Amino acid sequence: MAWSRNARQKRVFAPLHADRHQQYERKKQSLRPHRSQSYGDLVKRTLYFQLRLAADNIRDILLSPLAVVAALLGLLRPSDPSWALDRLMLFGRATDRWINLFEEDDPDLKSSRTIDDLFDHVETEIKTKLDPDTPAEESTWASSFAAFQASHQARK
Template identity: 40%
Template sequence: MPHSPSLSQTADLAPSRSRRGGRIRLIRRIVLFQVKLLADGFRDVVMSPLSIAAGAIGIFSSRDPEHAFDRLMGFGRDTDRWINLFDTHDEEAGTLDRVAGDIEEAVRRDYAAGGISAKGAERLAAIAAQLRARRGR
């Protein structure tokens, strides 16, 4: 019959599991923040020349001179909300966080079903074992 840990042993395991879970959450948050920074930077690079173009359109337009620039500013606010760089918007409201969560869930389901992510993990483990074996020589 397998040995089950006593209550005190279980309590001793909880902090290490909690720290491990906290570290995993931290790594996920760091990776997601880097993706958000990349998206934010890409948006800024795209919006810079667009703002000049919108300004030029406004200067030479016979209609409302600020129309194109105001639309660009609206686009900037919408993408700012979607990127949610500093987690100031609700994740359920259609943000990059939600997209990342959906992708993560899809990968977890694929891994559990033995799909391509599980095969990739197995391959990475085999490569790591080969590298450790080479290092040991």
């Protein structure tokens, strides 16, 4: 009897598992353009991910008490009690797209700015201040790391 129940469960849940696997594969394929080609890219993506995690945590800490305030404000307007919470949710979605925690390859994000643009700008400014003679396109940590790696391998 246990065997038939187990077989029935497999038959029922197999399509759900297959669908979940297909979703995972699609997400994995969306990350393919970001696949690191060098150690510098890997270090940069890891650093950006840590910074995005910190920004996401700060946002969550700020939104938590604001949600309570929004609910209290909603109690003051009986005609539309969820107006403040709805606005907070819209703000949360906008910041979620801006932070772009998991490098989503969303067509809507292509035209909008993300926190990575801010990181890239800061990186370029720092590198330009440190070495004003370096062209802007070469002023990334990844290119510097790749140059260091190439010079290190040349010494061997």
